[in-house]
Amino acid sequence: MRAVSFSEYGDPSVLTVVETGVPEPGPGQVRVAVRAAGVNPIDVKVRSGLMAQGKPLPAPRVPGQEAAGVVDAVGEGVTGTAVGDAVAGWTAGGGYAEYAVLSTFAAKPEALTWQEAAALPVAGEAAVRALRVLDPRRGETLLVNGASGSVGGIAVQLAVAVGITVIGTAGGANLDRVRALGALATPYGEGLAQRVRALAPRGVDAVLDAAGHGALPDAIALRGGTDRVVTLADPAAFDLGVPFLSKPEDQTAQTLETLMEAAADGRITPPASRAMGLGEAAQAHREWERKSSGKIVLVP
Ligand SMILES: NC(=O)c1ccc[n+]([C@@H]2O[C@H](COP(=O)([O-])OP(=O)(O)OC[C@H]3O[C@@H](n4cnc5c(N)ncnc54)[C@H](OP(=O)(O)O)[C@@H]3O)[C@@H](O)[C@H]2O)c1
Secondary structure (H helix, E strand, C coil), X not given: CEEEEEXXXXXXXXXXXXECCCCCCCCCCEEEEEEEEEECHHHHHHHHCCCCCCCCCCCCEXXXXXXXXXXXXXXXXXXXXXXXXXXXXXXXXXXXXXXXXXXXXXXXXXXXXXXXXXXXXXXXXXXXXXHHHHCCCCCCEEEEECCCCHHHHHHHHHHXXXXXXXXXXXXXXXXXXXXXXXXXXXXXXXXXXXXXXXXXXXXXXXXXXXXXXCCHHHHXXXXXXXXXXXXXXXXCHHHHCCCEXXXXXXXXXXXXXXXXXXXXXXXXXXXXXXXXXXXXXXXXXXXXXXXXXXXXEEEC
């Protein structure tokens, strides 16, 4: 099969398309013929070596933590999912390929396109997890930094749906998109705390930083401390005493099922994505690094 692979950490040019063996599903896993594989910031960070703590890459690796496709083999002990089923989920061993093994998966509703389903697992789980930790209640005000992003956009919609007032930050070009999700919108960057105070004179009850980029001091100032401030992206958290939510603790089939049903019913809009080919994986990573907006999904 064709797969995108890298054998050393580095810039996007380390990503190449190779011919490699089709992976075998282990117990509880399925293999899918990939219809769409999500590209996430974490793929870019792993490929660059940012997460490697100076150690060399031990073996060639296929990037990609999420994919949607048609089941073509099931591992031992899998029940309720059969060859031919349409599913989406988290990969074991990479998603940027013609075939991928999924470790945790759920049925893809017919109402969702392959691209929409492939774009949900990583961002959706992070949004669900962060909201679970922050536990914002009806009538409270939540600030989401990075509300125009994949994670932030889902968090905004889930929170708005249960009666939470959400203030979302975005780049100037994406403020209307954030408003369309049901949030009050304000640009990120210098002066953020003042702009948020103007929108929420009684203060904010919780802050989700789903972007990084130095917003935590403003978040702490707005909260008057670190209580109910979390980040998914800013390593400054460790010095500032803010929880950095790094473990995908809500990576379950049930979480994914709930997200896909909500998307299929129109209760949430999945991250808007653009399709690119496997051979364009390096370009997809470059585009994220250059901060072009919007999620990319690779279609083999
Ligand atoms: N820890 C975890 O478990 C976990 C899980 C998932 C994601 N993440 C991390 O969460 C972050 C967001 O992921 P994603 O998939 O949502 O990425 P994404 O779709 O690329 O969204 C990035 C967001 O950051 C915003 N942004 C860009 N430059 C900014 C700046 N200078 N100041 C403030 N905001 C800025 C973008 O706004 P505009 O596009 O409007 O400029 C957008 O809202 C990534 O760093 C990712 O690695 C962590």
